[in-house]
Amino acid sequence: MLKHVYINKLSQHVGEEVTLKGWLYNKRASGKLKFLILRDGSGYCQCVVFKGNVSEEVFELSGSFSQESSFQVTGKVKEEARSVGGYELDVTDLKIISSAEEYPITPKDHGIEFLIDHRHLWLRSKRQVAIMKIRHRIVKAIRDFFDSRDFTLMDPPIITPNACEGTSTLFEMDYFDLGKAYLTQSGQLYGEAGAMALGKIYTFGPTFRAEKSKTRRHLTEFWMIEPEMAFYELEDNMDLAEEFLEYVVQSVLKDKQEELEVLGRDTSKLECVKRPFPRVSYDEAVEILKKNGVDFEWGNDFGGGDETIISNEFDRPVMVHRYPSAIKAFYMKRDPERDEVALAVDVLAPEGYGEIIGGSQREDNMDLLLERIKEHDLPQDFFEWYLDLRRYGSVPHSGFGLGLERLITWICGIEHIREAIPFPRMIYRNTP
RNA sequence: UCCACGAUAGCUCAAUCGGUAGAGCAUGCGGCUGUUAACCGCAGGGUCGUAGGUUCGAGUCCUACUCGUGGAGCCA
Numbered sequence: 001m002l003k004h005v006y007i008n009k010l011s012q013h014v015g016e017e018v019t020l021k022g023w024l025y026n027k028r029a030s031g032k033l034k035f036l037i038l039r040d041g042s043g044y045c046q047c048v049v050f051k052g053n054v055s056e057e058v059f060e061l062s063g064s065f066s067q068e069s070s071f072q073v074t075g076k077v078k079e080e081a082r083s084v085g086g087y088e089l090d091v092t093d094l095k096i097i098s099s100a101e102e103y104p105i106t107p108k109d110h111g112i113e114f115l116i117d118h119r120h121l122w123l124r125s126k127r128q129v130a131i132m133k134i135r136h137r138i139v140k141a142i143r144d145f146f147d148s149r150d151f152t153l154m155d156p157p158i159i160t161p162n163a164c165e166g167t168s169t170l171f172e173m174d175y176f177d178l179g180k181a182y183l184t185q186s187g188q189l190y191g192e193a194g195a196m197a198l199g200k201i202y203t204f205g206p207t208f209r210a211e212k213s214k215t216r217r218h219l220t221e222f223w224m225i226e227p228e229m230a231f232y233e234l235e236d237n238m239d240l241a242e243e244f245l246e247y248v249v250q251s252v253l254k255d256k257q258e259e260l261e262v263l264g265r266d267t268s269k270l271e272c273v274k275r276p277f278p279r280v281s282y283d284e285a286v287e288i289l290k291k292n293g294v295d296f297e298w299g300n301d302f303g304g305g306d307e308t309i310i311s312n313e314f315d316r317p318v319m320v321h322r323y324p325s326a327i328k329a330f331y332m333k334r335d336p337e338r339d340e341v342a343l344a345v346d347v348l349a350p351e352g353y354g355e356i357i358g359g360s361q362r363e364d365n366m367d368l369l370l371e372r373i374k375e376h377d378l379p380q381d382f383f384e385w386y387l388d389l390r391r392y393g394s395v396p397h398s399g400f401g402l403g404l405e406r407l408i409t410w411i412c413g414i415e416h417i418r419e420a421i422p423f424p425r426m427i428y429r430n431t432p
Numbered sequence: 433u434c435c436a437c438g439a440u441a442g443c444u445c446a447a448u449c450g451g452u453a454g455a456g457c458a459u460g461c462g463g464c465u466g467u468u469a470a471c472c473g474c475a476g477g478g479u480c481g482u483a484g485g486u487u488c489g490a491g492u493c494c495u496a497c498u499c500g501u502g503g504a505g506c507c508a
Contacts, residue, residue: 030471031464050465066459082466102442107469108457109444113500168507186508211506212433224508303505346508355508403508428500 002074007043010087013077020045020089021072021097023124024065026107034062036091037084038073041129046083047073049091058094067106068124070097112416119423120432130259131419134252135408141251142225142402145244146202151227154194154201156187162382169210171220183208186401189331189386191228192362195397196389202227214427216416217304217354219405221425228399234343234361237398238319241347241357242277244402245317249273252411265413269351272315279319282341285310301327308352317356321345330372332360345400353410359400366390 005018022040029035032051037044049062065071073094080088104114105121115122122128146153159173159181168185175181187203194201207224227240249270252260260267280288289296292309301323302310311318325334325342332342347357363369369390373383380387408420418424423432 026469028467028470029464030467033465033467035467035470037468046468048466052465080466082468084468102459104442104458106443106458109469111444111501113439114443207508209507213506214501215503215506218507222508301506304503358508401508406508 004072007038007040007045007085007087009042010045010077010085014079014087015077017074017076017092018089019072019074020047022070024067024069024071024100025126026067027063029063034059036062036073038071038089039124039129044084044126045087045089046080046085047075047089047091047094049094053090054092054094058091061096062091062094065096065099067100067103068121069100071095072097116418116424116429117432123422126262128419130262131408131412131414132422133259134256134263134412135404135420137252137256138248138408138411139404141248142204142244142404144251145247146200146227149200151200151202152194152198154191154198154203155205156184156190156194156203156226158184158206160184162379169212171208171210185209186224186226188226188228188399188401191226191399192386192389192397195228195230195399196393196395199231200227200229212427215304216418217406217409219417219421219424219426222406222417222421223404225402225404226399228397230395230397232361232398233396234321234345234398237359237361237400238279238321238345241319241345241359241400242275242317245277245347245357246273246275248407249411260412263412263414265411269315269413270411272350273317277317277319277347278314279321280310281321282323285320288313299324299326304354307348307354311348311350311352311354314350316350318348318350319345320348328360330376330378331362331369333363334368343398347400349406349410351410351413353406355403356406356410357400357402359398361396361398364390364394364396366394 002017002019004021005013007020020038020040022038025037025039025044027034027036034049036047036049038047049059051059071094073089073091075089075091078088078090079086104118105125123132159175161181170182170185173181184207186207187205191201191203203226205223206221208221210220229236232240253267253270286296286298288310289306294306294309296306310320321344322335322341323344325332325340328342328344332344335341335343343361345359346355348354349356363372366387369387373380405417405420409417412420414420418426
């Protein structure tokens with residue numbers, strides 16, 4: 001057998017005879033000519049079997065196996081403009097590795113229920129492969145961004161004894177003799193401990209929300225990135241968030257054009273994602289809503305529709321800061337010049353994709369933090385370790401949380417968050 | 433939890449006013465030397481989500497239930 005090469009490296013082997021290994025994506029035949037589309041995870045290649053070029057057995061074999069059968073094929077690589085990917089294999093030999101049973105996902109349309117039931121197979125389709133490759137590129141950009149700025153990756157626990165923010169519904173479990181425990185809703189409080197130890201950290205891990213949310217923006221299990229920085233105030237936090245988003249989006253644009261094209265993404269919308277991002281206060285955002293005819297009362301949180309109206313005013317992500325403290329978490333520091341608003345910031349993605357980042361400067365004053373814990377009716381004993389961060393050398397600090405799948409959904413320009421994660425966990429679905 | 437919509441062949445869907453269950457894809461066989469979700473011909477493939485009801489007659493109308501989809505609230 002000749003050297004096994006991958007489809008995305010075919011350009012280096014033009015004129016050579018090579019062996020490809022993969023799965024049958026689609027096939028067409030025309031008399032003495034057969035076209036087999038092979039996919040190998042790195043790309044797609046049309047393999048042409050001409051009756052005159054192969055043995056009788058190989059010619060018969062090449063038409064006999066079904067979609068998604070695995071096989072290896074040997075032939076000469078040539079440039080071919082008519083062919084997908086620009087290269088083609090003139091087949092001289094072919095061997096079936098495993099003949100597939102009748103494959104459920106055909107090249108025609110399918111409903112979402114059927115596709116998600118077959119998620120393990122759906123991942124093989126061109127569109128899903130493109131999304132997963134972009135997901136990987138985004139994850140790499142996120143890590144590169146923080147790593148190159150001297151952040152330390154610090155993994156928070158997944159099992160926690162209490163609700164982080166005291167509001168969400170959590171997945172509950174029995175934890176031996178210690179009573180109830182919960183799957184984490186956020187690694188943030190632990191991130192703060194990390195920032196006091198390491199200066200600048202980021203967490204990157206799974207997060208769980210048991211709310212019975214049933215929309216295209218929700219998963220019960222998703223991945224969250226939470227940087228936390230000692231000595232950062234709200235403005236520093238916003239500077240970092242916009243630099244971060246610009247870097248991630250531009251990295252994907254630079255390296256994943258082909259995949260974005262498969263998804264039909266309008267990349268001009270992504271080209272706009274450059275600093276500076278618009279920054280509007282909550283007050284100003286409320287004015288935008290009123291200008292657009294929304295009957296909105298100061299003090300409420302924005303709904304999905306409100307976020308869309310606000311983000312439609314801009315061509316790039318918009319940072320909304322200084323929300324009413326009453327609707328924000330207990331640990332957020334209040335504006336010293338205006339107690340009714342918190343030093344919080346949400347980043348709203350363009351095109352109606354909604355909130356992708358939520359962050360704030362944290363309350364660093366021991367007495368005020370204790371007051372907030374009592375106001376929110378939270379069990380103080382669970383937070384003693386967190387209060388220690390204020391007892392022992394408290395400093396101004398800030399951070400934000402980024403929902404990975406929401407970021408992917410926006411960058412890919414896809415309709416529903418379930419396609420942004422390999423195996424989505426949703427309120428009425430936990431299989432496959 | 434609430435609101436709306438849906439369930440017919442392996443898949444995607446159609447079936448007029450309540451009157452014999454249809455098509456494309458997929459599968460099998462045959463044809464074609466440049467196909468791009470190939471095309472052409474033939475064939476097989478149905479407990480119309482479940483349980484009741486109305487009717488001479490129900491895929492179609494009514495009731496309940498099950499499952500699913502979209503949205504609201506809540507959130508990243």
